[in-house]
Amino acid sequence: MAKKCSSNPPSLNSKFILRNLWIVSACLSISPSWAHSVADHSDLFPTQAHWVLVDAKLLQQLKLEAAATEPNSRVSIARLNGADRARIAEAAHERGACGGHEQIQDLAPSTSTRDAVKWAKEHAFPQLAAGHRRSLEVTLQSSPSTQATPNTPSLPLNVGIPRAPGAADARIESLTRQVSETNIEDHIRFLSGFANRQHKNAATEQVVIQFRDRLTAQLKAISNGVNPWSFDLIRHQSTPMSTLRLKFEGQTPGQDVVVLGGHFDSINQSWMGGQKAPGADDNASGSANLAEIARLIAQAPRLQRDVEIYWYAGEEGGLLGSAEIAKAAQSAKKSVRGVLQLDMTLQPGSGRFKIGSMTDFTDANLREDLKRINTLYVGAEIIDDQCGYGCSDHASWHRHGFPAIMPTEAKKRDMNKNIHTERDVLSASSDLTHSAMFAKLGLAFALDLSGLASPSSIAQP
Ligand code: BES
Numbered sequence: 001m002a003k004k005c006s007s008n009p010p011s012l013n014s015k016f017i018l019r020n021l022w023i024v025s026a027c028l029s030i031s032p033s034w035a036h037s038v039a040d041h042s043d044l045f046p047t048q049a050h051w052v053l054v055d056a057k058l059l060q061q062l063k064l065e066a067a068a069t070e071p072n073s074r075v076s077i078a079r080l081n082g083a084d085r086a087r088i089a090e091a092a093h094e095r096g097a098c099g100g101h102e103q104i105q106d107l108a109p110s111t112s113t114r115d116a117v118k119w120a121k122e123h124a125f126p127q128l129a130a131g132h133r134r135s136l137e138v139t140l141q142s143s144p145s146t147q148a149t150p151n152t153p154s155l156p157l158n159v160g161i162p163r164a165p166g167a168a169d170a171r172i173e174s175l176t177r178q179v180s181e182t183n184i185e186d187h188i189r190f191l192s193g194f195a196n197r198q199h200k201n202a203a204t205e206q207v208v209i210q211f212r213d214r215l216t217a218q219l220k221a222i223s224n225g226v227n228p229w230s231f232d233l234i235r236h237q238s239t240p241m242s243t244l245r246l247k248f249e250g251q252t253p254g255q256d257v258v259v260l261g262g263h264f265d266s267i268n269q270s271w272m273g274g275q276k277a278p279g280a281d282d283n284a285s286g287s288a289n290l291a292e293i294a295r296l297i298a299q300a301p302r303l304q305r306d307v308e309i310y311w312y313a314g315e316e317g318g319l320l321g322s323a324e325i326a327k328a329a330q331s332a333k334k335s336v337r338g339v340l341q342l343d344m345t346l347q348p349g350s351g352r353f354k355i356g357s358m359t360d361f362t363d364a365n366l367r368e369d370l371k372r373i374n375t376l377y378v379g380a381e382i383i384d385d386q387c388g389y390g391c392s393d394h395a396s397w398h399r400h401g402f403p404a405i406m407p408t409e410a411k412k413r414d415m416n417k418n419i420h421t422e423r424d425v426l427s428a429s430s431d432l433t434h435s436a437m438f439a440k441l442g443l444a445f446a447l448d449l450s451g452l453a454s455p456s457s458i459a460q461p
């Protein structure tokens, strides 16, 4: 992101190289295995060469040699050492783009130029020539490790109580009206009050547990007992932090589950950045929205389908928790109706009530569903936009073949520039009304897709 680039110092020193390699991995998000190779420091030697796909203009700018270039997209294959990749990352960030190159997992550093070019012509250049220029990431679709999928069709909707197509359900309307800005603010204050929620920090697990206990107490106090609910801590291979899951069981357990989620971890990536990562916007805000959605689902009529809410671990380390969860869901052939990601909802950068909806790594039909639900229950202005890379946990689900969407606080270029620094706090520019709109949208999405049972089954208090 431009913010992360703007603080880059001009000189190359070892800390700079380390940090930029980190940023490259964070921006590209190509797969957890790439994130691991960075995290375990095996990739940080300036002299270690790798085959990469890289923007040809950046190569030229830095007078580096390409092995071959795809002429339509102007993407080259080149063997670059760590120091050159750091310079590429810096140049890309100066242009306001992410990393500018992608390491090719399928090729070893020792692969010959001839074989590497042959690989590129077979696996990467055809897709690039066909117009997939915007994100280098799509070039890796052929790699089994990334498994990017085309938009998957979502299921037909309006299967709840019989009603005229396009008519609002009064019960959903009533619940969305009960979304509380004060509750959302309290949760954001609670979460951003910790020094950080960095996924590798042992103390973060305690924050997850405290949050679970806080929500458990709140749900116990207000739950109407209609939809059974339970919390789980999901342990991961790729991070010491757990993902927290809350499951509401519907009338048809395990069938066409509705998934909502947002990442719980935070990070400080500023130059000479310390340990402070309050992450109020990124992503205490989405986490707080999910907590408020949970409070209202606990008071909802009988759900037809399960609703699962995830507070993911290690998103900032490369979508770590969600990658494992989506992979397991794919292996288990889990049937998922739709996945909604809430990541950054606090700063109305494009204007109040204006929402960015990412069109990359998401499902076209589900985005239309979101627009319908917004029209019925929220009335925000939804503006299509792109991240340009797998910028949050929705991409994990998308890559594993599940329909996902990501409405977010603004268009990408207008988003909060203070994220990943100690300045991402509740402040005068925070807008709780704006944030609450995402809780309304997420709640209506959960209830609409789950399909509320007929009014006769609503429990009388
Ligand atoms: N909240 C951001 C994603 C984001 C930022 C979306 C700005 C839209 C605009 C997320 O937490 C994040 O920081 N993602 C990383 C990539 C991830 C794979 C580590 C990023 O954008 O650099």
Ligand code: ZN
Binding pocket: 282, 316, 419, 420
């Ligand atoms: Zn972030």
